[in-house]
Amino acid sequence: MEKNIVVIEGDGIGPEVTRQSVKVLNTIAEQFGHTFHYTYCLMGADAIDKTGNPLPDETIEACLNSDAILFGAIGHPKYDNDPTAKVRPEQGLLKLRKSLQLFANIRPVTTYASLHHLSPLKTKNIEGVDFVIFRELTGGIYFGKKEVNEERTQASDDCVYTREEIERVSHLAFQYAQQRRKKLTLVDKANVLETSRLWRKVVQEIAAQYADVAVDFLFVDNAAMQIILNPKQFDVVLTENMFGDIISDEASVISGSLGLLPSASIGKGAALFEPIHGSYPQAAGKDIANPLGSILSAAMLLDHLGLAKEAALVREAAEWTLSNSFVTKDIDPVNFYFTSTIGELICDYV
């Protein structure tokens, strides 16, 4: 099989973790006789530094012509505390999501027995947790009209949703639920927001087409509690963009390490795969970051390309490192291995 993969290393620890994934993809390609063509592109603070633009046109172009995108991380503190900055790294990622119509962000939340001791939650609360968050990714308040008046005495962000935007991600989520434990929870704030009431109405309607899926509804404030109080109750969680940003990051603490959680953003064309951990600038360049988030994202990428066996092997290798204590500093601050060593070990296993 021959595939075109765009690689965007991005900011902070993005480059060093992404390189491990590329090594792993190369090993997979060798073992299984595939050819992966890589196109390296810029986005984020790195792209601003080099081109002045957080998302150069060539990056969009390359992504549109690719089969999948492997992405590292975005963001740099120098932009965060300057509320008047005109150009920001995050604009690059938001624009890419919009340009590629990556309307669904998929975040599996799973736990590993060997990491239970690292979780802030009691083991009995997290054993067997296994759910997936579907976050709508190209609508809502992220993309609505933003205004600030000249004197900076008033600002606004508009949150807009259309029925179509809700429908397409909902269908995906229902179909996913059908392949799993057949439960879907919509998270909204329908007691206050008009957009949430539209979400609830559309999801109630769509539910009729998936009679085998049990549906329930949670207000986002309650959901923020339930994710910690009783995460086992969830199977597929569906929600809008901003709520999804918050609750998916909240849910990521369950596993005990943010460093190993992957994500996929899919839509009409090419799909994008990235670890959830962000650019983590304090660790950049030190070869200490956990590459598993990126490597497990590469596994999701392989799945997306239809290479299920290959994906399973990468996951097996990742779990093998964890259960044999081949781990990075975030997991064991005393006996730890370097980012690049974990990458090698996974390649060797594969």
Next chain:
Amino acid sequence: MEKNIVVIEGDGIGPEVTRQSVKVLNTIAEQFGHTFHYTYCLMGADAIDKTGNPLPDETIEACLNSDAILFGAIGHPKYDNDPTAKVRPEQGLLKLRKSLQLFANIRPVTTYASLHHLSPLKTKNIEGVDFVIFRELTGGIYFGKKEVNEERTQASDDCVYTREEIERVSHLAFQYAQQRRKKLTLVDKANVLETSRLWRKVVQEIAAQYADVAVDFLFVDNAAMQIILNPKQFDVVLTENMFGDIISDEASVISGSLGLLPSASIGKGAALFEPIHGSYPQAAGKDIANPLGSILSAAMLLDHLGLAKEAALVREAAEWTLSNSFVTKDIDPVNFYFTSTIGELICDYV
């Protein structure tokens, strides 16, 4: 001292818990020689049932003429799953917040050693947690323009903030931080939202007037993680309306029981005090709900009236019940006391 208190029992378990607080306030009045005049008013589903209006004008009127408001809970499931309902209980509370200009919601997050075993978090993560969330309560997306077109194919909610709205709650939060450990954390999403950038800018400016307070900034997605990963890092957390709704409920799981967390909403005139637990309709009328959230809200009310000694005594009584296992069913499902019994015990102690 003579004071006028409006009592709004509200929905679900609201009436039964509020009645315990009134008993406690009466006992305090007797002990300390105060006179509290109570005016009972309607709001929420209860008010809709009786008057068709979730917030009758008489309620607003009475509140405006009162020194403080003791409120139970709001909400009924029959409205939640009907996205087309025109009248909703929550409209009552939102309108009251706006009418009384209750612009700051204050939520203490504390833990009790005797309840550590009930927390979903490991004890080492929660020992000594003690922070307060300041949530802006009368602006943002809750009160912006809401629209839905006739065919229900598109809906929108506008999030607007003015500099003044941000300033007034920020000053309160900074002053509060000065009385505590002198740390303030602003939670926003300044890498995406224009309103958040205004928040960050205004808070940066105000910080200059409170040089003794250390300020930091967290994106809301990161805050949702930090609240669980390391809640001890927080002293005063300041945030906008919607983020505050989500993270304050999230933070409420730390203590091990939602049933005992109080809140205060303050502004220009009368202030409102309510437990955070909500109407919890499944438990209504069974005399099993935990009255401590309401009773500790009454303690905040006493503080607000300048009755610090009285407030401290109520808190002491509440802690005495907890450490002597006089607890409701939510805390001990086997050996439990009724709502009304806990109320009596606290009165006896006082």
